Amino acid sequence: MDDRRRNTGRQMLDEIEGDENTILIRRTLRSGQKFYYNGNVVVMGDVNPGAEVVATGNVIVMGQMRGMVHAGAEGDESATVMAFRLQPTQLRIANHITRPPDGEVADSSAPEIARIKNGVVTIENYPART
Amino acid sequence: MGEVIVVTSGKGGVGKTTTTANLGTGLAQLGYKVALVDADIGLRNLDVVLGLENRIVYDITDVTGGHCRLRQALIKDKRYEGLFLLPAAQTKDKTAVSPDQMKVLCGDLSQEFDYVIIDCPAGIEQGFRNAIAGADKAIVVTTPEVSAVRDADRIIGLLEAAELREPKLIINRVRQKMVAAGDMMNIDDIIDILAIDLLGVVPEDEMVIITTNRGEAVIQDDRSRSGMAFRNIVRRITGEQVPLLNLEEGGLFSKIRRFIGLK
Numbered sequence: 324m325d326d327r328r329r330n331t332g333r334q335m336l337d338e339i340e341g342d343e344n345t346i347l348i349r350r351t352l353r354s355g356q357k358f359y360y361n362g363n364v365v366v367m368g369d370v371n372p373g374a375e376v377v378a379t380g381n382v383i384v385m386g387q388m389r390g391m392v393h394a395g396a397e398g399d400e401s402a403t404v405m406a407f408r409l410q411p412t413q414l415r416i417a418n419h420i421t422r423p424p425d426g427e428v429a430d431s432s433a434p435e436i437a438r439i440k441n442g443v444v445t446i447e448n449y450p451a452r453t
Numbered sequence: 454m455g456e457v458i459v460v461t462s463g464k465g466g467v468g469k470t471t472t473t474a475n476l477g478t479g480l481a482q483l484g485y486k487v488a489l490v491d492a493d494i495g496l497r498n499l500d501v502v503l504g505l506e507n508r509i510v511y512d513i514t515d516v517t518g519g520h521c522r523l524r525q526a527l528i529k530d531k532r533y534e535g536l537f538l539l540p541a542a543q544t545k546d547k548t549a550v551s552p553d554q555m556k557v558l559c560g561d562l563s564q565e566f567d568y569v570i571i572d573c574p575a576g577i578e579q580g581f582r583n584a585i586a587g588a589d590k591a592i593v594v595t596t597p598e599v600s601a602v603r604d605a606d607r608i609i610g611l612l613e614a615a616e617l618r619e620p621k622l623i624i625n626r627v628r629q630k631m632v633a634a635g636d637m638m639n640i641d642d643i644i645d646i647l648a649i650d651l652l653g654v655v656p657e658d659e660m661v662i663i664t665t666n667r668g669e670a671v672i673q674d675d676r677s678r679s680g681m682a683f684r685n686i687v688r689r690i691t692g693e694q695v696p697l698l699n700l701e702e703g704g705l706f707s708k709i710r711r712f713i714g715l716k
Binding site for chain 1: 603604606607609610611612646655
């Protein structure tokens with residue numbers, strides 16, 4: 324019993340990253356506005372087409388992500404991009420650059436997360452439906 | 454103290470000048486004292502749209518440069534007592550006026566007029582910065598095109614950075630048939646991206662071209678749909694609550710048809 328609790332505690336500590344910077348943007352980023360941050364970025368609003376968010380860590384958008392987003396900008400392949408509606412014009416993680424297929428409107432109706440899996444940028448529902 | 458409103462868009466050709474002329478005319482029709490300021494120095498055309506080109510003696514750079522008094526440069530409209538135009542210079546460029554000079558100018562105008570409406574040039578450079586310098590409020594004009602909406606978004610960002618909060622939106626040149634067929638961006642999509650208050654929607658209308666070429670404003674035409682849309686926008690500016698125009702073709706007739714159940 325004691326052992327199990329200690330294990331859970333250690334596991335939690337692994338999942339909580341405490342030594343990184345995170346910044347909160349409490350507005351919508353509009354076309355032409357670029358935001359760079361050394362750490363994680365949380366946007367409480369939309370990121371409109373023509374706007375850019377670049378972070379060395381993760382990017383979370385509590386709204387619609389329609390602009391350009393770059394997570395793990397200094398090469399962190401474990402960085403993720405999360406948004407309530409993930410419809411970026413371009414999505415970059417570390418040195419992977421992706422875009423929606425031509426002629427297809429990135430249609431998203433649920434929160435999604437983008438991350439690198441087996442060397443490929445993968446977009447999945449978040450939280451994952453089973 | 455009057456209100457100083459800048460009409461801006463970022464992109465050219467979406468109807469800033471037409472909107473400025475119509476809002477000015479509409480407010481003057483309601484009996485307000487209105488000054489229109491053409492801030493598009495070097496490419497002036499608000500005077501042409503209003504049919505006042507041949508009356509220009511002094512322009513905005515003469516006022517800011519101290520070559521004449523403000524009163525001397527203001528041109529009275531042909532039709533409306535309370536409507537005045539401060540024309541732009543045609544032979545100079547945007548650097549002929551500074552933002553500080555515009556602030557002083559707008560302050561002076563707002564002492565005498567109920568509404569001061571500034572026609573902003575296209576672009577985001579000095580002409581834009583001059584035009585917004587003295588404004589208290591902003592109206593962003595866009596059309597249902599991705600490029601115009603993108604520029605409007607950029608402009609809204611710049612207005613917010615300049616502390617011009619809560620700009621209002623006019624969507625101009627909407628073709629309802631194309632929207633209905635899914636060939637044109639619809640109003641909801643535009644508002645979803647821009648996320649600002651809608652002041653009005655103006656349908657595409659040939660009457661705008663006809664009246665503009667005559668040096669008149671379409672708002673004077675009682676029958677045109679775009680004139681009706683502009684009249685509603687004017688009433689909203691004065692603080693009235695006016696419902697949005699139904700843009701669907703057919704208007705009353707189709708309503709009656711639906712009512713008696715033929716459709």
